[in-house]
Amino acid sequence: MPRNGKLVRITLALAAAALLGALAVTSAGAASKRSTGTLTGAGSTLIAPAVAVWQQLYKGATINYSAIGSGGGIAQISARNVDFGASDAPLTKSQGDGCHGCVQIPWALTATSPVVNIPGVGADQLRLTGTVLANIYLGNITKWNDPAIKSLNPKLKLPSLTITPVHRSDGSGDTYVFTNYLSKVNKAWKSKVGCATTVSWPVGIGGKGNPGVAAAVAADPGAIGYVSVAYVIQNHLRLARLKNASGQYELPTIKAIEAAAQLVKSTRIPANNKISITNPPKSKKYRNAYPLATFTYVLIPQTTPKAAELKAFATWALGSTAQSAIRKYVFAPMPTAVVKAAKKTLATLHT
């Protein structure tokens, strides 16, 4: 019996110690929550490879980033759970209101792109148009040897395989860019589905984040998905060529993305930096433009206690060191007009 009494005393002592320890850790943590030197962000998976590179290079602060999708980034910064959000889709009016005075600053330029997994078809071989893409995702075209696809690819041997369209199951800037493009090129898509970070997909399976879609496409023969270029490279996915308005079947190269970005004129950048460069019109200037190029934004509350750190980080990210470091993930250099507008918006941040 005395042995048991000791046992219970030890257990109670341990429990008390644990509780005290917990309190100590908690209070210490609470004190360090407002510590300078750490910036926490969340959002777009498209920009995640760039942020990961910047995390390793930036010396001014520790950057913590959760890639949960552009929709998540908007939600988290609106709730002020993070210091900055990241979204490839510009804020809608209601999202802007919900964010209570956030600004969106374009800080990188890249593209999302269609990738396919068809046995017998190699990388960069398949040719697609916006209309065919829309019909695939609407469920009107169900097999790879459909005449609509065959007519675009007379030289390819397309199997009689069912198409599995893969989309993003989370709120996604890539979805916004993709559906934005489809709405511009296909009336049926525009009326039936529309354009947003989350839409009601008629057919197909969902993957979480760019990695999820990449994984789904890589795993399923017959799958097609839309993935930002960095993930295409990282996972050796097979790109399909997309026909632009000038009739060229383009791949998302730096040159093609830069060509599309020329759509931006210094007079045409609105105060809220909302820029769309999908589906550049037919013209000599946009002959080789990629139709699914997009800017991606960092979302920062105009009034924030970390204004100085965020300004420093974003300015560094817009600089040449940061931008050239992410070139290898096919982030194209941004037009000077956009960089100027971005820096102008950055200057309005205050504590």
Next chain:
Amino acid sequence: MSTHDATANTARRPFSGRRVRLGDLLLQAVAGLAALGAVVLLGLVAYKLVEGSRLSVSTFGFGFLTRSVWDPVHNHFGAASFLFGTAVTSVGALLLATPLALGIALFLTELAPRWIRGPVTALVETLAAIPSVVIGLWGIIVLGPVLRDHVMPALHSALGFIPLFGRPTTGSSIFTAIIVLTIMILPIVSSVSRELFLGVPSELKEAALGLGTTRWEMVRGVVFPYARGGVAAAMILGLGRAVGEAIAVAQVIGAFDNGFGWNLFNPGDTLAAKIALDYQGATTNFEVSSLFYLALILLVFSLVVNILAQVIVRRVARRQGLAAR
């Protein structure tokens, strides 16, 4: 005389002639507070879910349960396709798991040599200890491709005339989710059934065998009828577990939200998986509130399942208690 009642009697009469000690009052108060806290916690869960879903409930009402739409752009939400997916996956898993679980329970109580029973029982319970995320990981990387490349085409070519076994497309499908759920509810159904079979009075079993029945006829004629209610409770518990499973299902079901189809090889979605996958990106208040609505449906269902199983278990225990005397 029940010894427990003696102490309980003392509790009900704390002033029975002895001085009231501060320590006694203190302990009773603190412990009572903890117990009250548990009850309050349960109420709080219900309250928070009702509060969170209020916007969605007031906008969509019961129509939420019949409409199949999840459109954050136009703020139209309806749970019907998730209800369908939950129903199909859970019932499918129950149909597969119950005979298997009963077989295992029978094996462990009647047929297995004594030295095997302990280890195999422990093994089945170990299956229950595997976290759902690990089973989901296994499901994505190992099970999915095997089903997609071998099992689903085979089933389709053999039984393709049944709409259930339509054209297979991807490893992430309702069928994969059913297999995963079957694995997850197998332990609970089999261990509850095993306890029930062990509780069958051996005189009844021996009497039947003495009359010349074969072992199977004894099981069919004595064990099963005796344990029938309890097996129902086991199945209900398994069903509850299947309905509430979010993570493993989210990993393998393919997140397809639009509508109903009978093809098990298509992707789908369930209530629990939708909540798990959609939460982080839910931007509008409507969407968040609709997720709370989904959770409320899950809560109500799990409460009903739980209470039903409790009632049956208590009735069976009473009957077994009577029979034992």
Next chain:
Amino acid sequence: MSAADLSALRRPNDRLRRRRIVNRGMELLAWLAGAVAVAILAIVVWSVAKRGASELNFDLLTKAPVPFAIGNVKQGLANAFAGSLVIVGLATAMALPVGILVASYVNEFAPRPIRTGVGLTLDVLNGIPAIVVGIFVFGLLVVGHGQSGLAGSFSLAVLMLPLVARATIEVLALVPSSLREASLGLGVPRWRTTLGIVLPQAIGGILTGAVLAVARVAGETAPLLFTSSLVGNSISWSPSHALQSVPVAIFELSESPDPADHARAWAAALVLLVFILVASLSARWLATRNRRKLGRAVR
């Protein structure tokens, strides 16, 4: 009777033969069921063991993850292991005392109707799916305050409470009332009896229940998705903001297209599985030892 008649009696007739065949068939099916159960477990555990062992190294436990690494950087899941330790530890610190107190109240003080009521509450709490608990704690603690390891611990504690309380109730009921009566008869106050005599007798069973509860929540993903999933890659021990945890890390890595991520997921799953199995087995061993000890005390 002639020899022919006797042998006719001994020869099994068709009906009996059919019954025996059916019986044999059913026995085979039952054996098959048992084999299937063992096979499933073996397949899953073997997959985890084989794929996880190859990637298992110290880096997994000591280095932080580096996504999109430049060159061959050593990385691991140290932030997840650290976070899980903190979160599960805090959850146990929250659930264990409360569970013991609830069980003490139910067993030592409560009148019958309250006893059934609290027992029913515990059973209902036990049946609430983990994802519902997650969204509940999200609504309670995360909305307006942000995610935190503490919120994650609280959600796990809610899952642990019914398990700990139930186990403690059962083992307290096993403590012979002769002990209580003897102590009270000697003039020891009620509270001292409970804390100094009854609980120590039950400590084995309580610890068993605690270990089983820990084994149960160590692998829980759903509640942590809501409360502690927006995490960075650095190793942190502070529960005031969101901490990475092993199950959430496995969940995220499992959806990645990168085979290297899958390999880390298998390795983490192996560590998690080993921990849970060791915990369950030791709880079982504790339970048997405890049953034997209590059995001895009755005599």
